[in-house]
Amino acid sequence: MLHSQKSISILTRWLIPCACVLGLALGSGVAIASNAAKTGAGANLLETGSSLLYPLFNLWVPAYTQSHPNVRITTQSTGSGTGISQAVEGIAQIGASDAYMSDALLKQHRDMLNIPLAISMQMVNYNLPGLNRDHLKLSGPVLAEIYQGKVKNWNDKSIADLNPGVKLPNHSIIPVHRTDGSGDTFIFTQYLSFSAPEWGNSIRYGTTVSWPAVSGELGAVGNPGMITASKDNPYSIAYIGTSYENAIEKDGLGIAMLRNHDGDFVLPETKTADAAAAVMVAKTPKDERVSLIFAPGADSYPIINYEYAIVNRKQPSPATAAALRDFFTWAISPSGGNAERFMKEVNFVALPATVAKLSADQIAEIQ
Amino acid sequence: MSSASLVSSDRLRWRRISRAASFRSLTALSACLVGLVLVLIILFLALYAWPAVQLNGAGFLTQNNWNLGNLYGNPVTVHGQTILPGAQYGILFLIAGTLLSTAIALLIAVPFGVASAMFLSEGVPPPMRPWISFFVELLAAIPSVVYGLWGYVVVIPFLGHYVFPFVVRWLGFIPFLGGPSGSGYGLFTAGFVLSLMIVPLITATLRDALVEQPRELREGAMALGATRFEALWTVLLPAVRRVLTGATILATGRALGETMAVLMVSGNALNYLPGNIYTPISTMASFIVSQLDSALQDPTGMAVRSLAEVALVLCLISIVVNALARVLLYYQGHQVQRAF
Numbered sequence: 001m002l003h004s005q006k007s008i009s010i011l012t013r014w015l016i017p018c019a020c021v022l023g024l025a026l027g028s029g030v031a032i033a034s035n036a037a038k039t040g041a042g043a044n045l046l047e048t049g050s051s052l053l054y055p056l057f058n059l060w061v062p063a064y065t066q067s068h069p070n071v072r073i074t075t076q077s078t079g080s081g082t083g084i085s086q087a088v089e090g091i092a093q094i095g096a097s098d099a100y101m102s103d104a105l106l107k108q109h110r111d112m113l114n115i116p117l118a119i120s121m122q123m124v125n126y127n128l129p130g131l132n133r134d135h136l137k138l139s140g141p142v143l144a145e146i147y148q149g150k151v152k153n154w155n156d157k158s159i160a161d162l163n164p165g166v167k168l169p170n171h172s173i174i175p176v177h178r179t180d181g182s183g184d185t186f187i188f189t190q191y192l193s194f195s196a197p198e199w200g201n202s203i204r205y206g207t208t209v210s211w212p213a214v215s216g217e218l219g220a221v222g223n224p225g226m227i228t229a230s231k232d233n234p235y236s237i238a239y240i241g242t243s244y245e246n247a248i249e250k251d252g253l254g255i256a257m258l259r260n261h262d263g264d265f266v267l268p269e270t271k272t273a274d275a276a277a278a279v280m281v282a283k284t285p286k287d288e289r290v291s292l293i294f295a296p297g298a299d300s301y302p303i304i305n306y307e308y309a310i311v312n313r314k315q316p317s318p319a320t321a322a323a324l325r326d327f328f329t330w331a332i333s334p335s336g337g338n339a340e341r342f343m344k345e346v347n348f349v350a351l352p353a354t355v356a357k358l359s360a361d362q363i364a365e366i367q
Numbered sequence: 368m369s370s371a372s373l374v375s376s377d378r379l380r381w382r383r384i385s386r387a388a389s390f391r392s393l394t395a396l397s398a399c400l401v402g403l404v405l406v407l408i409i410l411f412l413a414l415y416a417w418p419a420v421q422l423n424g425a426g427f428l429t430q431n432n433w434n435l436g437n438l439y440g441n442p443v444t445v446h447g448q449t450i451l452p453g454a455q456y457g458i459l460f461l462i463a464g465t466l467l468s469t470a471i472a473l474l475i476a477v478p479f480g481v482a483s484a485m486f487l488s489e490g491v492p493p494p495m496r497p498w499i500s501f502f503v504e505l506l507a508a509i510p511s512v513v514y515g516l517w518g519y520v521v522v523i524p525f526l527g528h529y530v531f532p533f534v535v536r537w538l539g540f541i542p543f544l545g546g547p548s549g550s551g552y553g554l555f556t557a558g559f560v561l562s563l564m565i566v567p568l569i570t571a572t573l574r575d576a577l578v579e580q581p582r583e584l585r586e587g588a589m590a591l592g593a594t595r596f597e598a599l600w601t602v603l604l605p606a607v608r609r610v611l612t613g614a615t616i617l618a619t620g621r622a623l624g625e626t627m628a629v630l631m632v633s634g635n636a637l638n639y640l641p642g643n644i645y646t647p648i649s650t651m652a653s654f655i656v657s658q659l660d661s662a663l664q665d666p667t668g669m670a671v672r673s674l675a676e677v678a679l680v681l682c683l684i685s686i687v688v689n690a691l692a693r694v695l696l697y698y699q700g701h702q703v704q705r706a707f
Binding site for chain 1: 431432433434435437438439440441442451453455524527547549550552634635636637638639642647657658660661663664666667
């Protein structure tokens, strides 16, 4: 009698919870399996990385999967640093990045390809009450001094000299920078490095740099984080990808004119990006890892870059490789992903034909 | 009694003994495995971080210069280690951020935790007590990322736009409360969100201990003319002092290692020490998460090894806190015994 009571209590105490846990595990397993069955024989591709490229991928994926229902592409905005590292580790099939891989990193991972999919720009934005519609003029050296804490106030002489006649506020500058590994940081610090030797010799460029400590500075994650930080903090300055220009205009932030290689001040527009691209694309090597920053020419916008897909040329299955080749071929085609209607929406520039050819050669290597 | 039944009862007894022995060895094995895992993790961390320890030396703990170096340069050899040109690793700002945010959390959480435990054990009408303590325990079960999200959406704008400017204006003369009030992200916000996460830990533990104190203690105090509050304050609370210390240490451990919530509200400062309570900070745990992807792009691997060294330091700090707590409990135990 006592024995049977005990066995009942053991039953209730251990077996029932165990059964519950087991049931839960089985249930979720079945759910995952049925989910996998739904996608059928097609491929499941994961894209992760650049928040600058993310808005474009979100336009591309529905358009592409409509005509390719057996391919499922998941997109994530995690930052170019994550894009590169997860593509290298094989977690993501497509690593989106505004930065190409470094020589040393590529030497370690020889099978990785850096394939340009489009050309983008970066804006320098500011939040100055009353001046946000005036397109302040800024230069690389002045920005370098702001981000080093040497130019502290908006009415500093170096800013005033670039903007004669503009009534600048006597307020401290709040520089905002990215804290995640970021392609935007990469291209912004390249502009500073190429235009301001002092920055180029000390801090240099990268997806992460050692930002000098500046009183009041803010760190933000992703382009959306940069927008929130500059919107919430009057007197801030930030660098934000041009695919967020609509959001910038909605929030009423200012877009700066930047001084280019020839000393002219230009706004990020299709015209100025085209001018810069026309000068730089001829320098693109076969593996397409090249900086387009600080292009010569009176009309050239100084911060343009290739938007890269970081992909392993050796895919685990022929089906995945075929799906990737097909998607990328569509993406760089002027009648597919590089069509005007996509580019205009995110303020990108389509790949010139010579670069599209180089990208196509790299796409063919995915096996 | 027949001999047959004797044999069978012997066999039964032997079976019970052997079952007890195998149960004992099974539990012993589990206990050893738990200890082994702890040792192996520390050993792995130490071995993995060793090249970074050699490279960074003592400067790792005393300098504010976390710098991955020139990510696009060619690796160079320094002190026998291959690193990126210009790479340096010093995490004083992380140690400061971790300890200061935990200290602020404790400063807020301990008084609130004690007060709410006192009210829940004495002030609430008995029929409602189980419900209210159930509620407090639920608070402790909320995942930390939820606190982080709430801190991000609600606390930061509120503190940054209303509270901090107000405090700077009226209490700015107090050290560390003056100066620029910042944006809401920072040391105090991190400490505040942490304190909300650890108050339930302290309250729930302390309330249980207060309720379980023998009736005689309360009755004795009241017989001597103490009011209900005096009985609680002078007799019951000192009796649960050890429990309070223990709960505070558990809470400290949680605050030191908390990652997500802090990551979302701390402002993720790099390479500088906070000048006041509004300054952005980073903590060791959140830094490991936020910098791992960047570190993975260092082809020499030194950045990830240095992150492992951060983890090692965090482990050591937690172990030291726990050890200090044990010592404290030991001495308190002696005092309590003497008092009786």
